[in-house]
Amino acid sequence: MRLFHVPGSRSTRVLWTLEEIGRPYDLTTLTRDERKGEEHRRRHPLGKVPAFEFDDGQVLFESAAICLQLADQNPEAELVPPLGSAERARVYQWTVFAIAELEKVAFPWNRARRSNEDETEAAEKFAPVGEAVRAALTGPWIAGDDFTVADILIVSILRNTVELGLLEPGDPVSAYVERGLARPAQLRADAASTKSA
Numbered sequence: 001m002r003l004f005h006v007p008g009s010r011s012t013r014v015l016w017t018l019e020e021i022g023r024p025y026d027l028t029t030l031t032r033d034e035r036k037g038e039e040h041r042r043r044h045p046l047g048k049v050p051a052f053e054f055d056d057g058q059v060l061f062e063s064a065a066i067c068l069q070l071a072d073q074n075p076e077a078e079l080v081p082p083l084g085s086a087e088r089a090r091v092y093q094w095t096v097f098a099i100a101e102l103e104k105v106a107f108p109w110n111r112a113r114r115s116n117e118d119e120t121e122a123a124e125k126f127a128p129v130g131e132a133v134r135a136a137l138t139g140p141w142i143a144g145d146d147f148t149v150a151d152i153l154i155v156s157i158l159r160n161t162v163e164l165g166l167l168e169p170g171d172p173v174s175a176y177v178e179r180g181l182a183r184p185a186q187l188r189a190d191a192a193s194t195k196s197a
């Protein structure tokens, strides 16, 4: 299996999932020209990362879809609860929430901070979405006691928000993100990403 990757991009979520699974994989880091070339557009119609080639030759794009499929194919990693269970439904809920709701309010806030723009609107839009995550954190992980693919997505999306200091010190959301970032598989993913850069 092979991940088509750019360090610091959304493909790092897939790298983290691969490290949680612990099976060997290949990593191809793409330049901008390679991403926009014909060969990569056959993998991803928009010339983006991540794209992923599975052992049977299937190629998928969309980070959440790739992470969920990897979790399903490697049940021993316990990154998703059993199919059809209430716990599995919560993992779907938070995985979709991450992409559909969280990303679109976290990234603009990060961008505003980095470029020294007025953050008021971005912070206001983030607030109710961040509160939804905060309220759900009654256990160590977003869907309960067990770490899942949904945590990989949410922690990856909020990583920069926490590292830029946008959340209050002591905010349970920051503690949650730091808990995720401290996982050995995540640290290995960071090292693998840098190595390939």
Ligand SMILES: N[C@@H](CCC(=O)N[C@@H](CS)C(=O)NCC(=O)O)C(=O)O
Pocket (backbone or CB within 6 Å): 008, 009, 010, 011, 032, 035, 047, 048, 049, 050, 061, 062, 063, 064
């Ligand atoms: N919804 C997609 C978004 C993919 C995406 O926007 N990837 C960015 C990197 S984070 C990209 O490849 N942008 C085009 C480029 O860098 O040339 C996913 O989650 O996989």
